[in-house]
Amino acid sequence: MARTTVGVIDSVGELFNGQGDIIIFDKPVDYSAATLVTLANPKSLGDIKLDSTTWSGDDPTVNIIKNEQGETVVTTVESGTFGFEFTAMSTSAAMLAKLMGGISLSPTFTADTLIAPGSTVTGFGTNPTIIECPIMIANSTLDKSIIFPYAEIVSNLSIEDKIYCIKCKVTAKNINTAALKTVMIVKGGIGYPA
Numbered sequence: 001m002a003r004t005t006v007g008v009i010d011s012v013g014e015l016f017n018g019q020g021d022i023i024i025f026d027k028p029v030d031y032s033a034a035t036l037v038t039l040a041n042p043k044s045l046g047d048i049k050l051d052s053t054t055w056s057g058d059d060p061t062v063n064i065i066k067n068e069q070g071e072t073v074v075t076t077v078e079s080g081t082f083g084f085e086f087t088a089m090s091t092s093a094a095m096l097a098k099l100m101g102g103i104s105l106s107p108t109f110t111a112d113t114l115i116a117p118g119s120t121v122t123g124f125g126t127n128p129t130i131i132e133c134p135i136m137i138a139n140s141t142l143d144k145s146i147i148f149p150y151a152e153i154v155s156n157l158s159i160e161d162k163i164y165c166i167k168c169k170v171t172a173k174n175i176n177t178a179a180l181k182t183v184m185i186v187k188g189g190i191g192y193p194a
Contacts, residue, residue: 016185018140019053021045022086023190024098024153025134031150035179036186039134039149044192045088045095049160052087053137056169082148082172082183084137087158087165093122099155099166101127129155135170142190148172149180 026041028034060080067073088095096102102124109117136147150173158167172182 014144014187016139016144016146019048019137020140020142021138021190022048022053022088023136023138025136027131027133031175031180032177034149034177036147036149036184043098045086045090047089049087049089049163049165052085052160054085055083056085057081057083057172083170085167085169087160087167089163089165091157091164091166093120095166096122096124099131099153099168100124100129100157101131103127131155132173136186138190143188145186145190147184147186148182149184150175150182 022045023042024045025039025043028038028040058081061078063076063078064072065074065076088099093102093104097104102122105121105123107115107121109115109119111117131153133151133153134147134149135151135153136145138145148170152171152173153168154171155166155168158165160167174182176182
């Protein structure tokens with residue numbers, strides 16, 4: 001049936017398709033003065049395991065309160081949450097430091113020790129594996145992004161398909177300034193800094 005008597009919001013829908021990159025930023029010193037332009041030190045998280053990026057926000061809920069006759073008297077509503085999960089495949093010292101609170105250790109290995117001289121060691125598990133920082137997902141064509149400017153990222157070591165990885169769960173935290181909102185969709189390409 002042709003839409004002749006009512007308008008449409010958009011004549012051609014704009015889709016957010018695929019996942020081309022996940023990028024994190026340094027946490028702003030002062031969120032009240034932060035803008036998307038001032039988000040600093042963007043870093044790609046590199047290889048993300050295929051099909052591991054999933055939306056994990058909670059759906060909104062409606063609680064219907066009825067009287068003794070079964071009639072709806074009032075409803076209470078709880079808003080949903082915004083979040084996603086992904087599995088980063090790299091377990092480099094830099095990735096462990098950023099996502100797992102890892103620290104570099106400096107044991108002295110010698111020729112008569114089990115571990116070879118010159119080996120590097122990153123320790124984790126004693127610091128919280130929770131960080132707060134802006135994070136964005138770019139679509140597969142890198143011309144749209146979803147940004148959580150104030151996100152909580154909780155990480156843990158995981159094994160998937162015999163590969164040790166870093167499993168991350170991201171939750172958008174509430175922010176409402178003139179320049180930043182809890183979730184933001186940006187339509188425009190990503191210009192990776194040189």
